[in-house]
Amino acid sequence: MSNKIWIYIDHFKGQAHPTAWEVMGAGLGLAEKLGGGVTALVLGQESQSLAALALQYGASEAFYADDATLADYRPEPYAALLASLSKQHTPEVILFPTTTRGRELAAMLAVDVQSGVMPDVTALDVQDGKVVATRPVYAGKLLSKVTCDSLPQIVTTRTRAFAVAQPDPARSGTVSKAEPAMAESAIPSKVVEYAVTSGGVSLSDAAVIVSGGRGVANNPTLTPPAGLDEKAAEIWRAQQGFKLVGDLAQVMGGAMGASRAAVDAGYIPYENQVGQTGKVVSPDLYVAAGISGAIQHLAGMRTSKMIVAINKDPEAPIFKLARFGVVGDLYAILPPLTEALRKKLGK
Amino acid sequence: MKIVVCVKQVPDSAAKVVVEDGKVSWGDAPLVINPWDEFAVEAALLQKEAQDGEVIALSLGGESAKDALKHALAMGCNEAILVSDPTLAAADSQAVAKVLSAAIKKIGDVDAVFFGRQAIDGDMGVTAAQTGRVLGWPVLSLVSVINSLDPSAHTVRVGRATEEGRQVVESSLPAVLSVGKDIAEPRYPSFMGIRKASRAEIPIWSLADLGIPAPAVQVHWPEIFSPPAREVVTELITGGSPEEIAEKLADKILAEKVL
Numbered sequence: 001m002s003n004k005i006w007i008y009i010d011h012f013k014g015q016a017h018p019t020a021w022e023v024m025g026a027g028l029g030l031a032e033k034l035g036g037g038v039t040a041l042v043l044g045q046e047s048q049s050l051a052a053l054a055l056q057y058g059a060s061e062a063f064y065a066d067d068a069t070l071a072d073y074r075p076e077p078y079a080a081l082l083a084s085l086s087k088q089h090t091p092e093v094i095l096f097p098t099t100t101r102g103r104e105l106a107a108m109l110a111v112d113v114q115s116g117v118m119p120d121v122t123a124l125d126v127q128d129g130k131v132v133a134t135r136p137v138y139a140g141k142l143l144s145k146v147t148c149d150s151l152p153q154i155v156t157t158r159t160r161a162f163a164v165a166q167p168d169p170a171r172s173g174t175v176s177k178a179e180p181a182m183a184e185s186a187i188p189s190k191v192v193e194y195a196v197t198s199g200g201v202s203l204s205d206a207a208v209i210v211s212g213g214r215g216v217a218n219n220p221t222l223t224p225p226a227g228l229d230e231k232a233a234e235i236w237r238a239q240q241g242f243k244l245v246g247d248l249a250q251v252m253g254g255a256m257g258a259s260r261a262a263v264d265a266g267y268i269p270y271e272n273q274v275g276q277t278g279k280v281v282s283p284d285l286y287v288a289a290g291i292s293g294a295i296q297h298l299a300g301m302r303t304s305k306m307i308v309a310i311n312k313d314p315e316a317p318i319f320k321l322a323r324f325g326v327v328g329d330l331y332a333i334l335p336p337l338t339e340a341l342r343k344k345l346g347k
Numbered sequence: 348m349k350i351v352v353c354v355k356q357v358p359d360s361a362a363k364v365v366v367e368d369g370k371v372s373w374g375d376a377p378l379v380i381n382p383w384d385e386f387a388v389e390a391a392l393l394q395k396e397a398q399d400g401e402v403i404a405l406s407l408g409g410e411s412a413k414d415a416l417k418h419a420l421a422m423g424c425n426e427a428i429l430v431s432d433p434t435l436a437a438a439d440s441q442a443v444a445k446v447l448s449a450a451i452k453k454i455g456d457v458d459a460v461f462f463g464r465q466a467i468d469g470d471m472g473v474t475a476a477q478t479g480r481v482l483g484w485p486v487l488s489l490v491s492v493i494n495s496l497d498p499s500a501h502t503v504r505v506g507r508a509t510e511e512g513r514q515v516v517e518s519s520l521p522a523v524l525s526v527g528k529d530i531a532e533p534r535y536p537s538f539m540g541i542r543k544a545s546r547a548e549i550p551i552w553s554l555a556d557l558g559i560p561a562p563a564v565q566v567h568w569p570e571i572f573s574p575p576a577r578e579v580v581t582e583l584i585t586g587g588s589p590e591e592i593a594e595k596l597a598d599k600i601l602a603e604k605v606l
Contacts, residue, residue, distance in 0.1 A: 104473075116439055285606065340596075
């Protein structure tokens with residue numbers, strides 16, 4: 001008899017995604033209330049050793065599948081295998097992380113097993129033996145409680161919303177191998193190329209984020225190189241400003257973010273955008289430099305533990321959320337702030 | 348080539364959304380086409396322009412959702428269809444996927460279905476994957492570039508973003524794609540487009556027209572509420588040179604032990 005609570009361990013070539021052990025933490029929390037232990041599911045390359053590691057993190061049982069058809073992540077064979085395991089063992093809850101893979105697998109599995117999916121939840125509770133999830137809607141402007149009538153109740157947990165489980169090498173359990181549910185000839189897609197982008201802390205996982213807004217282009221004392229037209233000169237200015245933002249992020253081991261205005265103006269790539277149509281983040285520390293705080297931006301970062309704002313305009317809405325604020329020019333403040341933190345952090 | 352692009356009508360992203368008497372209210376903020384869906388429309392129109400074809404905008408919603416469809420028409424879609432039925436008021440994501448799938452089948456001979464990454468009201472981000480699964484078609488989510496889409500060879504090749512990098516995936520058609528914001532900047536509707544859209548007749552399909560019963564609803568939203576107010580006392584760091592302010596701010600940040 002398998003456990004009621006299953007968790008999907010997201011990983012890349014055997015390296016658990018940082019949120020994997022948060023999902024374990026969420027699963028162990030539910031198991032306390034619903035009884036039984038947690039079963040971990042690991043599919044793909046190097047999944048056997050990761051399944052064994054999942055036992056140390058608190059699973060009492062783990063399934064792995066490392067068939068050649070599962071070597072590259074593809075949603076169809078992964079979802080089919082998860083559905084077959086679920087139908088065979090009938091868990092009550094299956095938790096995924098809200099990663100690109102986790103979200104689509106949860107969605108597809110829900111169709112296969114004819115149950116409901118509750119994506120991107122920030123809290124989980126139990127009432128009358130059923131899960132009551134809390135999830136932000138309207139980019140966190142509101143929260144909603146969500147329930148699912150049918151089993152399994154499929155959930156994806158928001159990154160950084162649940163405490164990570166702690167490993168203990170003394171823990172043990174059973175690891176079983178699962179066989180694939182689709183033959184290669186039946187899988188409609190193939191991965192023809194994979195480029196790993198290296199470097200930098202990803203915004204969603206970052207404990208510290210320093211973001212820049214339109215204000216980063218606002219330094220009239222800088223002289224752009226000759227021959228740039230007006231727009232190119234503006235972008236050049238902004239890039240000098242984002243260098244200061246990046247320096248501060250780096251000294252704190254954080255990631256660099258941006259407002260939509262800065263992204264739309266072409267100052268910085270879209271992948272850095274924080275907000276309702278960018279990434280919704282929840283770091284321990286969020287530093288907003290030259291960001292006034294449009295409602296779309298605030299929706300994307302309002303759950304940060306601590307917010308620091310640096311802005312020339314004392315009326316900027318961002319100050320209402322900030323624990324500490326400096327009314328001033330980011331060009332004047334950021335370099336000495338980076339320097340002071342570098343010294344104090346011993347870097 | 349025939350592409351269906353699914354769009355949703357949502358309150359504008361600048362809306363101040365609150366709960367009044369247990370119901371969501373966005374005041375007098377306008378209802379607009381979901382911003383993420385504009386990227387899907389753009390991606391579909393680029394395919395239509397690169398090779399002969401048509402793009403049909405499809406939405407599920409109330410009568411007002413015709414305005415979102417008109418925006419898609421004004422951008423350049425050939426046709427628009429609204430699926431509307433009073434029994435769908437409390438539909439969950441899988442019910443929506445089943446209804447959209449039935450509409451896509453009724454449209455017929457569809458090579459690809461495009462979605463935006465998620466709707467900015469419910470923030471679910473599962474409809475593309477679920478619709479693909481209901482149709483039994485391959486799902487390519489968070490596509491950032493379409494390298495080729497060949498209806499005669501029944502193949503599509505895309506680049507998609509994952510946490511670790513970029514995957515290039517080849518798949519059979521028909522397929523369901525969700526696109527990210529880096530696919531292409533959505534165009535503004537042209538004056539001619541707006542005029543054409545304002546005159547367009549948008550057919551409304553009910554579940555009876557689709558020949559399906561109301562799908563079962565398993566996910567419920569028993570409560571919706573405002574998040575607890577953020578209680579912060581803002582301390583402004585003032586006085587002295589920028590260096591002195593920076594020094595004070597650094598000490599304050601370190602004292603909070605968030606690093």
